Amino acid sequence: MTDLPREPIAIDVGQVLGEVLGDVRKSVTSLYAGLVTRQTGRAVRAAIETRLQGAGTLSLSLIDFSEVAIIDFSCADEVVAKLLQRYLDREPPSAFFVFRGVHEPHRDQIETVLRRQGLAAVVESQPGIFCVAGGHTECEGRVWAVLEERGSVGPDEVERVFPLLDDRAALDGLVQRGLAFRSPRTSGVTALSRMVHHLL
Amino acid sequence: MPASLDHRSIDDFFDDVAEHAGQRALVDARHLRWVDPDGMVGLLLTGTVAGRGGARPRLGLPESPDVTGYLSRMGFFEAARGVFDFDAAPRRTPAGRSDVLLEITSVASNADVHAVVDRVQGQAGMILASRLDYPPSAAVQFSVMLSELCQNIVEHAEAPGWVAAQAYNWARRLGRFVVVISVMDGGCGFRGSLMEEHAARYGDRWGDATALEAAFLHGLTRFPDSGRGQGIQQIRRQVRRWDGAITIRSGTARIGQVPAWDDAPPLVDGLAPFPGSQISIVLPAHVDGADGGARA
Numbered sequence: 462m463t464d465l466p467r468e469p470i471a472i473d474v475g476q477v478l479g480e481v482l483g484d485v486r487k488s489v490t491s492l493y494a495g496l497v498t499r500q501t502g503r504a505v506r507a508a509i510e511t512r513l514q515g516a517g518t519l520s521l522s523l524i525d526f527s528e529v530a531i532i533d534f535s536c537a538d539e540v541v542a543k544l545l546q547r548y549l550d551r552e553p554p555s556a557f558f559v560f561r562g563v564h565e566p567h568r569d570q571i572e573t574v575l576r577r578q579g580l581a582a583v584v585e586s587q588p589g590i591f592c593v594a595g596g597h598t599e600c601e602g603r604v605w606a607v608l609e610e611r612g613s614v615g616p617d618e619v620e621r622v623f624p625l626l627d628d629r630a631a632l633d634g635l636v637q638r639g640l641a642f643r644s645p646r647t648s649g650v651t652a653l654s655r656m657v658h659h660l661l
Numbered sequence: 662m663p664a665s666l667d668h669r670s671i672d673d674f675f676d677d678v679a680e681h682a683g684q685r686a687l688v689d690a691r692h693l694r695w696v697d698p699d700g701m702v703g704l705l706l707t708g709t710v711a712g713r714g715g716a717r718p719r720l721g722l723p724e725s726p727d728v729t730g731y732l733s734r735m736g737f738f739e740a741a742r743g744v745f746d747f748d749a750a751p752r753r754t755p756a757g758r759s760d761v762l763l764e765i766t767s768v769a770s771n772a773d774v775h776a777v778v779d780r781v782q783g784q785a786g787m788i789l790a791s792r793l794d795y796p797p798s799a800a801v802q803f804s805v806m807l808s809e810l811c812q813n814i815v816e817h818a819e820a821p822g823w824v825a826a827q828a829y830n831w832a833r834r835l836g837r838f839v840v841v842i843s844v845m846d847g848g849c850g851f852r853g854s855l856m857e858e859h860a861a862r863y864g865d866r867w868g869d870a871t872a873l874e875a876a877f878l879h880g881l882t883r884f885p886d887s888g889r890g891q892g893i894q895q896i897r898r899q900v901r902r903w904d905g906a907i908t909i910r911s912g913t914a915r916i917g918q919v920p921a922w923d924d925a926p927p928l929v930d931g932l933a934p935f936p937g938s939q940i941s942i943v944l945p946a947h948v949d950g951a952d953g954g955a956r957a
Contacts, residue, residue, distance in 0.1 A: 482775070497805075498808065498815070500815075530801075531804050531808075533812075543888065566801040573895065574888065
């Protein structure tokens with residue numbers, strides 16, 4: 462339906478963090494998973510990138526922060542901003558990401574690092590509720606919300622759903638920024654949340 | 662040593678130690694009557710600096726059992742082994758339910774920062790809510806702030822340091838509770854960390870004060886990566902939201918973000934040269950109408 466060559470990949474950051482920390486966590490007693498320090502963030506990102514290596518030339522990943530109690534600014538930069546930077550510097554993007562479990566305690570850190578780098582990401586802010594975090598224009602936000610509400614816009618529907626030229630340009634921008642997926646086969650545009658819905 | 666060693670008197674103490682650098686030192690704490698996290702962590706740091714001349718300095722323990730008991734509960738004497746020579750200290754008694762947010766903890770590695778964050782999570786929510794009337798979400802923001810503070814040591818100092826945090830009732834000074842956080846190291850300081858990348862563009866103006874301004878006000882860092890340098894900026898932002906005060910001494914200068922309730926100057930230069938970086942944060946209890954305005 463979406464022209465993705467493979468199923469979306471689900472990555473539990475809490476689990477990756479546990480594997481990465483290994484020896485570190487032997488010295489602490491808390492059950493909380495703290496995604497803190499730049500060094501840890503780098504290691505978690507490297508582990509995520511390793512898992513993405515087998516994802517093919519076009520991929521969609523659900524990066525799940527639900528089991529992470531704390532994320533600091535350094536880790537938000539390493540795990541979210543730098544991950545996006547690496548995969549979104551191609552046009553069109555080769556990898557798409559949805560960040561799950563970005564609840565209130567994580568939101569400010571992730572928003573801040575994304576805005577600083579001029580990036581944006583689709584995040585699940587509450588169970589089943591998605592939004593765009595990071596830097597985006599008012600027009601991009603409005604067009605994204607329409608797409609999110611509809612789920613998808615077929616190629617023959619684009620002009621009717623988005624009659625304004627600016628809105629259609631914003632839709633193109635969302636695709637280029639990895640915030641929406643355009644089928645190479647049909648040119649229809651799909652909201653990323655719909656593409657990972659079955660994984661939630 | 663002065664009778665009171667806290668965030669207000671610590672600079673004079675550092676200056677005294679700096680002036681006697683390289684000499685065999687006796688740090689006489691016998692008449693110490695009051696010490697806060699800045700005083701305790703600063704005392705450890707002065708011992709480290711004084712010991713660089715070769716011989717380990719001797720510490721004369723406070724005569725007040727209240728002070729030695731408090732130092733013991735905060736883990737001062739464990740941390741002081743290897744820094745000072747001193748007579749047998751009182752055995753450490755568990756802090757139990759108290760206003761100690763974080764006992765003195767050494768910070769030298771990534772694992773230490775994880776340990777700090779893990780430890781503080783258990784206490785932070787309860788103390789920040791009961792003493793400062795902060796919302797439940799403040800515990801996470803507080804932990805994030807501590808993580809960024811401690812990472813400054815691991816990423817920039819090139820030497821180990823310590824962190825401690827405690828809640829106090831500033832009844833006379835402010836009429837409300839505060840939390841005092843102290844993070845100090847004896848490493849290369851802000852000027853040393855930034856020198857290679859940024860000194861040339863400042864020319865003759867380059868020094869401790871300009872290095873502090875560059876990092877504190879403008880977010881400069883020695884790393885070319887555009888994602889770096891935001892730790893201190895975000896700490897400042899969070900401290901401002903809580904109407905708190907943050908000051909950083911490094912070398913001969915101290916810079917600060919000063920709220921309306923504090924009368925400290927935003928920048929002091931011309932202090933005695935003291936190694937490393939010394940960060941002090943005071944977070945006051947929430948009062949309705951505090952606007953978070955600050956000078957820097």
